[in-house]
Structures are given as C-alpha cells and as structure tokens.
Amino acid sequence: MINLELPKRIEDTRALLRQFSSGGLRPISRKYDLLEPKDTPQELYELSKLLGGGRNRGDTAGEGGSGNRNGNNMSMVVSSAEICWGDVGLFLALPTVGLGNAAVNAVASQQQKDEWGDLYAAMAITEPGAGSDSAAIRTTAVLDGDEWVINGEKIFVTAGYRSKQVVVWASLDLSLGKAAIKSFLVPKGTPGMTVTRVEHKLGIRASDTAQIVFDNCRVPRANLLGNPEIARTADARKKAFGGVMQTFDNTRPMVAAQALGVARAALDLTYELLADKGVALDYEKSYFQMSAVENDLYDLEAEYETARLLVLKAAWMADNRQPNSSNASMSKAKAGRMGNQVALKCVEICGQLGYSKAHLLEKFARDSKIIDIYEGTQQIQQLIIARQVLGKSSSELK
Amino acid sequence: MSSTDLLFDLTPTEEQQMSREVVRRFAREEMAVAARAADEAGALPAGFLRKTVDLGLNFMPVPEALGGVGAGRSPVSNVLTIEDLACGDMSMAIAALAPLSVINCVMDYGTDGQKEIVSQALATAEFTPAAMALMEPGIGFDARRLNTRAVLQEDGSYLLNGAKSMVAFGPEARLLLVFADTGEGVTQGFLVSRDTAGIAFEQEDYMGLRPLPLYAMTLRDVTLPASARLTAAFDLKRMVSLGKIATAALAVGTCQAVLDYVVPYVNERIAFGEPIANRQAVAFMVADIATELEGLRLMVYRAAAQAERGLDCTRIAFLAHRNAIKYGMRIGTDGVQLLGGHGFTREHPVELWYRNLRALASLDGMLLA
Numbered sequence: 011m012i013n014l015e016l017p018k019r020i021e022d023t024r025a026l027l028r029q030f031s032s033g034g035l036r037p038i039s040r041k042y043d044l045l046e047p048k049d050t051p052q053e054l055y056e057l058s059k060l061l062g063g064g065r066n067r068g069d070t071a072g073e074g075g076s077g078n079r080n081g082n083n084m085s086m087v088v089s090s091a092e093i094c095w096g097d098v099g100l101f102l103a104l105p106t107v108g109l110g111n112a113a114v115n116a117v118a119s120q121q122q123k124d125e126w127g128d129l130y131a132a133m134a135i136t137e138p139g140a141g142s143d144s145a146a147i148r149t150t151a152v153l154d155g156d157e158w159v160i161n162g163e164k165i166f167v168t169a170g171y172r173s174k175q176v177v178v179w180a181s182l183d184l185s186l187g188k189a190a191i192k193s194f195l196v197p198k199g200t201p202g203m204t205v206t207r208v209e210h211k212l213g214i215r216a217s218d219t220a221q222i223v224f225d226n227c228r229v230p231r232a233n234l235l236g237n238p239e240i241a242r243t244a245d246a247r248k249k250a251f252g253g254v255m256q257t258f259d260n261t262r263p264m265v266a267a268q269a270l271g272v273a274r275a276a277l278d279l280t281y282e283l284l285a286d287k288g289v290a291l292d293y294e295k296s297y298f299q300m301s302a303v304e305n306d307l308y309d310l311e312a313e314y315e316t317a318r319l320l321v322l323k324a325a326w327m328a329d330n331r332q333p334n335s336s337n338a339s340m341s342k343a344k345a346g347r348m349g350n351q352v353a354l355k356c357v358e359i360c361g362q363l364g365y366s367k368a369h370l371l372e373k374f375a376r377d378s379k380i381i382d383i384y385e386g387t388q389q390i391q392q393l394i395i396a397r398q399v400l401g402k403s404s405s406e407l408k
Numbered sequence: 409m410s411s412t413d414l415l416f417d418l419t420p421t422e423e424q425q426m427s428r429e430v431v432r433r434f435a436r437e438e439m440a441v442a443a444r445a446a447d448e449a450g451a452l453p454a455g456f457l458r459k460t461v462d463l464g465l466n467f468m469p470v471p472e473a474l475g476g477v478g479a480g481r482s483p484v485s486n487v488l489t490i491e492d493l494a495c496g497d498m499s500m501a502i503a504a505l506a507p508l509s510v511i512n513c514v515m516d517y518g519t520d521g522q523k524e525i526v527s528q529a530l531a532t533a534e535f536t537p538a539a540m541a542l543m544e545p546g547i548g549f550d551a552r553r554l555n556t557r558a559v560l561q562e563d564g565s566y567l568l569n570g571a572k573s574m575v576a577f578g579p580e581a582r583l584l585l586v587f588a589d590t591g592e593g594v595t596q597g598f599l600v601s602r603d604t605a606g607i608a609f610e611q612e613d614y615m616g617l618r619p620l621p622l623y624a625m626t627l628r629d630v631t632l633p634a635s636a637r638l639t640a641a642f643d644l645k646r647m648v649s650l651g652k653i654a655t656a657a658l659a660v661g662t663c664q665a666v667l668d669y670v671v672p673y674v675n676e677r678i679a680f681g682e683p684i685a686n687r688q689a690v691a692f693m694v695a696d697i698a699t700e701l702e703g704l705r706l707m708v709y710r711a712a713a714q715a716e717r718g719l720d721c722t723r724i725a726f727l728a729h730r731n732a733i734k735y736g737m738r739i740g741t742d743g744v745q746l747l748g749g750h751g752f753t754r755e756h757p758v759e760l761w762y763r764n765l766r767a768l769a770s771l772d773g774m775l776l777a
Contacts, residue, residue, distance in 0.1 A: 012424075012484050013717070014710035017415045080415045293726040294645065298548035312707075312727040312734075319706035320699070326416055340699045389692075396691035399667075399698045400675060406683075407691050 014319060016088065017080050024092050030060060031096025036370075039097045042216035043373050048208050050105050050172045051216060058104050081329035083260065087267040087321050094271025095278075098377045099216030101268065108169050109133040110177030112261070113193055117236045126197060132173035134164035134222055142390045144179070145188035145251065149224065151180035156231045158194060160202070160224040166384075170220025171205050174198055178224065182240060189247030190240050195233045202227030213376030258386065262338040263324040265385040269349025269378065270321060273314050276356040276374040280307070283360050283369065303359055310352045317345040336398035343391035346382035353378035414717075418709070424485055431492040434463060439496025440665070446619035447760050452503055453619075457535040460504040465489060466531045469508075469515050474527035481515055483650060483712040483777040487657040490775060491705070494661025495668075498764040499620040501658065502774060506576040507538040509654070509776040510585050514599065517642040521635055522599050529582055537577035541586045541600075541625055542651070542773030545573040549772060551587070551648050554595055556627060558588035566590075566598065566637065568606075568630040574774060578609035578623025586627065587773070597638040597647075606630035616763030647776065649711070649721050652729035654775035656708045659736035659768050663701045666743035666761050670694060674746055693742050700735040707731060712777050733769045740765035 016024070034057045042051050093101045110131030118126070140146040149162025160180050170176065176196045183190040196203050207221035241247040281289075289303055291311070300308070324341040327334035353375040357364040364371045382388050397407050420428065442453040468485070470476020479485075486508075493501035507530045514526045530536050544555055556570025568588055575584065584600045600607070607630055609623040674685040674694060684690045707728035714721035743758040744751035751758045 011414075011417055011421055012419070012709050013414045013417050013713045014706065015414065015416065015714070015717075015719070018413050078415050078417045078419060084416060293723040294552070294648070296548065296550040296552075298550065308727070308730060309734075311723075312731045315710075315724065315727050316700075316703035316707055316731060319710060320703050322416060323418060323702075323706060326418060336698075337702070340702055343695070344699055344703055389688075392692045392695040393688070395695035395698055396685075396688075399694055400671060400685045400691060402685060402691070406686050407688070408686075 027092035035096030046215040083325035083328040087325040090267040091270040094268045099214035102217035131175040132169045134167045134178040136166045149180040157228040160227040171218040188251035259338040262342040266341040266345035269345040269381040273349045273352040276353040280356040313348045317348040339391040339394040349378045435496025443497040470531045483715040486777045487712040490657035491661040494658045510538040517638040538583040539576035541572040541575045543574045554589040556588040564634045568627045572625040598636045649725035650776040651773040652725045653777035656728040656732035659732035663739040
C-alpha cells in the first residue's frame with residue numbers, strides 16, 4: 011500500500027537525533043569550522059557514544075507478512091540527514107564510522123576483525139590524475155612473498171589523517187584495466203604509508219581531508235579485501251568492476267541524505283532569522299498573494315521535499331533488494347544540487363545577516379557545495395542516469 | 409496495527425496494479441493513438457467517452473446501496489488512474505474523469521440526497537457528462553476569494569450570480585458543482601442541474617486541451633434550493649488540495665509520455681555521424697527529465713497517500729502542484745527542444761504536450777484526487 015510517511019520507529023529515532031544535533035553538535039559547530047582541526051574534535055568521542063546502536067538497528071518488516079521492509083538503508087539515510095542538520099562536517103568527523111568500514115565489514119573474517127581492532131577506516135580512491143574516472147587509478151599493489159607492496163598517491167581521503175585504517179584502491183596489473191583494481195586494508199603506522207598533507211577547504215572544515223603517499227608500503231596478503239583473482243574474460247572483468255561500483259548504489263543515497271540535512275538546517279535557520287519580517291508560509295496562498303521572498307521559500311521547500319522522497323525511495327529499494335542504480339544516482343543528483351541551491355538562496359534571502367559569520371547560514375552554504383561533488387559529482391550522476399534511461403554503454407555515452 | 413506504524417511503501421495494492429494494467433492499455437490503444445486527430449478536430453474521438461465507462465471508474469467510490477462498488481474514496485487510486493490516462497492524452501483524461509470528480513466531491517461533502525442524485529445520474533452504463541465549476545475568468549484566481557456570490561434568501565434558497573470558466577462539457581453537463589462565496593469569504597459548493605434557469609454557456613478557446621469542450625459559464629440570478637448546497641462538512645482547504653494533487657498527477661502522466669517519446673527519438677536521430685543521445689548536452693537533458701519526473705511522481709503519491717490516511721496534505725499538495733507547474737512545463741519545453749525543428753511541427757506530439765502542459769497553472773479544481 012502506497013505510503014510515503016516514515017514508520018514510527020524511524021521517526022522516533024529521528025526525533026532523538028534532532029536533540030543530539032541541536033544539543034551536541036550545534037554548540038561546537040562554529041568552533042571547529044574556525045579551527046579546521048587535523049585531529050578529531052575532542053567532544054565527538056563522548057558524543058559518538060551517545061549514538062550507540064541507535065543508528066543501525068534491524069529491519070522493520072511489513073505488517074501481514076507483505077515482505078515490505080524499512081531497514082538499515084532507510085534508517086541510515088534518515089539518521090544521516092538528521093545528524094547533518096546539526097553539522098555535516100562534524101558528522102563526517104564522528105570517529106568509528108569511517109567510509110571504509112562498510113567495505114571491510116562486507117568481506118573481513120572474524121579473525122581479521124579481531125586482529126584489526128576497532129574499525130575507523132578511511133576510503134582512499136581518488137588520485138591526482140583520477141577523480142571521477144576511478145578506473146584510471148595508477149596506484150599499484152604487487153605480491154611479494156606473503157605481502158602486498160603498495161605504491162602510489164591518494165588525495166581527498168576523508169578522515170585520512172584521523173582514521174585508524176585506510177582502505178586503499180590499487181591495481182594488481184595496470185594493463186588489465188579496472189578488473190585488476192582491488193581494495194586493501196592498511197592499518198595506520200604501517201611503514202611506507204605517510205599522510206603528507208591535510209587540505210584547507212571551503213567547508214566541512216571539522217572533517218580532515220588528507221593526501222596519503224604509499225612508498226613500498228607492505229601489508230599481509232590477507233589484507234586484500236574480497237576476491238584476489240582477476241577476471242579472465244573481458245566480460246567477467248566488466249562484471250567485477252561493476253560489482254565494485256555497485257557498492258555506490260547503497261552509499262549514494264547516504265551521501266544525498268547529507269544534503270537533506272544541510273538544506274533543512276538552512277531553511278529552519280532562515281525562518282528563525284526572518285521571524286520579525288512578516289514572512290508566513292501557510293501553503294494555501296495564491297501566487298498573487300505571496301511576496302517574492304515567500305515565493306522563493308515555497309520553491310526551496312518544494313525542492314527539499316522532492317529530493318527527500320527521491321532519497322527515501324532509493325533507500326527503500328535497497329532495503330527491498332530492488333536494483334536501484336539509477337534511483338540512487340537520481341537521489342544524489344537531485345539532493346546534491348538541491349542542498350547547494352537551497353543553502354545559497356537562504357544566504358541571499360537573509361542578506362547581510364545571512365552572509366555574516368554571526369550565524370551559521372554562511373557555513374551551511376559553504377558545507378553544501380561538497381555534497382554535489384563527492385561520491386560522484388552532479389555530472390557523473392547525470393551520466394549514470396542518462397546511460398540507464400537511454401540504454402547506453404559507457405563507450406557510447408562518454 | 410495503528411496507522412502510525414505503517415511502513416514507507418511504494419507498492420500499489422493488488423487491486424491498483426490490476427486496474428493500472430487495464431487503464432494503461434486503454435490509454436495506449438484508445439487515447440495516445442487518437443490524440444493528434446482529436447487535437448486537430450478540436451473534439452473528442454467519437455465514442456471515446458462511452459468507452460471510458462467500461463473502465464468502471466465512476467462506480468468505485470459509490471456505495472453498494474447506491475449501485476456502486478463501494479470501494480470507498482481512494483485518492484491514491486485516483487492519482488494512479490489520472491497519471492495513466494494523462495499518459496495517453498491530457499484532454500481526454502480530463503474529459504473522462506470530470507464526472508468522477510463530481511462524484512468524489514459529493515461523496516466527501518454531499519448530503520444523502522445529493523449522493524443519490526449523483527449516483528443515479530453518473531454511475532451508469534452510459535457516460536453522463538458532469539463537471540466541477542470552480543475556476544473563474546481573469547487573472548489571479550483564488551478559491552478562497554471567489555467572485556461568484558451565493559446569497560441566502562429569506563426563504564432559505566440561494567441566489568447565485570457570477571461567472572465561471574473552464575467548465576468542462578458546459579451545456580452538455582447533466583450536473584455541475586458550482587462554487588460560490590456565501591459571504592465573508594466563505595466558499596461553498598452547490599449541485600446544479602443543467603436545466604436550472606439563469607445559466608448560460610459560451611465555448612472557450614485555448615492554447616491546448618483542444619479536444620476538451622471547455623465553456624465560460626454565467627450565472628444570472630440563479631435560484632437554488634438549500635438542498636443544492638453541500639453539507640457543513642465541506643472543507644475547501646482539503647478540496648483545493650485534492651485538486652492540486654489531481655493536477656500534478658496530470659503532469660506526471662503527460663511528462664511520462666514526453667520521456668517515453670524523446671528517449672527513442674534521441675537514440676535514433678543521427679547528427680555528426682552518431683545518435684544525438686551520445687552527446688552529454690542531450691543526454692543530460694533526458695537525465696534531468698527522468699529525475700524531476702520521478703521526484704514529482706513521488707510528491708504526488710505522498711500527498712495522495714496523506715489524503716487517503718486522513719492526514720493533512722495541504723503542504724505537500726501545494727508543493728507538488730508548484731513543482732508540477734514548474735517541472736511539468738520544463739519537461740514540456742525540453743521535449744520540444746530535444747526534437748529541434750521537428751519538435752516544433754505538428755508531425756510530432758511534443759508540441760501538443762507543450763501546449764497541454766501549460767494548462768497546469770490554470771486547472772484549479774477541474775479534477776479531484
């Protein structure tokens with residue numbers, strides 16, 4: 011039965027997380043935006059304990075055994091949005107939820123997990139010469155005895171400085187293209203892996219973004235995550251990399267959810283700042299009754315709600331094991347551009363006050379930009395959607 | 409299980425899925441293929457309205473005691489039907505569904521007597537024209553501030569004066585739901601039979617929706633008994649929202665037709681030695697059409713599902729309607745653009761959809777979800 015409201019369990023969690031965001035994150039939001047620290051903000055160690063298991067509980071199955079599920083994907087997008095309502099930079103800086111954790115958890119044995127200890131794994135994919143075209147990475151891993159020897163340079167590694175481990179993408183054989191790309195877990199302190207730089211950024215400054223150089227960095231053979239074989243046929247190779255890229259079908263709605271949080275935060279703060287300006291959205295006004303500012307705000311609300319539903323749909327499909335590649339990209343494309351558009355417009359509407367560092371609106375506008383870039387830029391999402399809708403291969407529609 | 413425990417779900421019920429199959433086939437076989445000729449003729453295809461009766465739509469919300477199916481009011485089922493019919497042709501969809509909107513409104517807010525009248529007249533084996541008359545001529549229409557007046561007389565009857573616009577079927581309509589201001593900005597609806605004295609019609613001419621017979625209606629000292637008035641339960645806010653949802657659903661269906669048409673076209677059209685779809689400038693337009701259409705569809709479903717559950721749907725209906733006007737028209741104009749000069753000719757349906765989609769901003773209260 012068609013229903014697009016959240017179930018009570020998820021709605022309750024969301025309400026709790028709103029308290030966490032407003033009481034825990036907002037008070038330190040500006041502080042870490044100004045500091046742009048390399049290390050994890052101290053307060054986050056205590057705060058992240060509050061999150062506990064609340065962010066990742068089990069599925070809720072449909073009534074009457076209908077099989078419909080509102081599971082982890084749905085919970086995660088709602089939770090992520092709510093924490094990002096507090097601060098998207100601090101959300102990214104939460105220790106213990108590194109982007110690489112999922113990749114490790116998916117394939118690591120219990121013995122490996124025990125050996126590697128508490129997981130806080132960064133994901134190192136992008137290189138100076140390979141961004142959106144992740145198949146073009148040049149970092150290599152060569153087997154030498156019982157160890158992989160990794161060489162190369164990675165940039166834009168979120169939490170690369172603070173994390174306890176790094177999941178790095180490297181090629182086993184550059185001549186075999188993307189099928190030869192595998193991921194490896196490298197614990198911090200491994201000789202040959204050096205954080206060489208931490209970026210200074212437009213936004214999400216509470217989160218560190220690192221450059222990492224691998225210079226004959228050796229890890230045990232078992233640290234290759236997943237299957238070490240390189241597919242033999244061209245077809246199988248395509249499939250193998252497709253499997254790697256499929257992990258993004260689950261992560262894109264999560265990142266899209268960040269834009270929902272920032273946009274909602276910007277709108278809510280805008281209404282606060284406009285409190286004495288006689289702006290009233292009653293959702294009944296005719297076009298001829300509304301002021302220009304109200305007209306803009308209705309527009310932003312419409313964009314926000316649309317993006318939110320696209321994110322929820324993509325997550326719902328993932329929960330229900332439906333192929334969601336194009337929906338995941340739609341959610342990221344729409345939410346990415348929406349979040350940026352909304353936050354920037356809110357600054358414009360609030361004029362001097364919006365632009366001032368006296369409030370967080372200008373910060374939301376800076377933070378919002380990256381969400382339309384990382385985890386696949388706006389244009390990459392459009393490309394993925396277009397290929398699916400038009401039935402084009404990547405060689406036809408480049 | 410209480411309604412708050414309902415899960416997020418995008419799966420239509422089995423009944424809805426079965427109904428969609430029938431409606432979609434009808435839209436393909438009876439509507440899409442006839443749309444161009446109907447547009448040129450400025451008239452519905454002969455026998456079209458009669459065929460819509462076989463879809464059984466008008467019987468669904470009518471109680472069994474009154475000769476209906478008794479399925480209850482379902483805004484969700486309605487938007488699925490509106491979407492699927494509009495994918496065939498927007499004009500024909502509105503014509504086919506106008507009587508159902510009268511039924512829906514009377515089932516929501518009518519007296520027992522009105523329910524009986526409407527059921528007997530409209531839930532029949534023959535198609536009986538009927539329509540809502542909310543819209544008024546001019547610029548800046550607002551359902552909360554109507555210019556048509558209904559003045560309560562000493563004997564309990566009402567005297568109506570004013571003008572309506574975009575009234576489907578006009579003089580052919582057996583029943584009309586006319587909305588008027590009963591004083592101090594209170595809008596109320598009146599069930600009016602076409603043979604009531606003081607009503608006159610004049611056919612209107614629009615940019616699009618050309619097969620749909622639309623009329624200007626004047627009411628001059630029209631006297632109606634108190635029994636013509638909808639009950640005190642009449643909820644203008646909710647009715648306007650249901651109207652916005654229905655209009656947005658028309659946009660979804662029409663935009664789906666645009667997408668379904670441009671995809672094969674840009675894949676087959678060759679320029680500079682390869683399909684134009686191989687160019688990002690073209691492909692990204694298609695990607696955005698698909699994305700915004702999907703977003704709009706979800707907004708419509710959400711508002712309809714809220715209405716069905718008795719939740720306040722005002723906000724989402726309002727936002728869905730705004731985006732339907734904005735993105736519906738954008739998709740309409742991009743549809744023409746993607747075909748270039750060919751899109752501008754009457755050889756292709758995109759210019760027809762372009763003209764029809766512009767109507768979205770002026771269809772208030774024509775259909776109800």
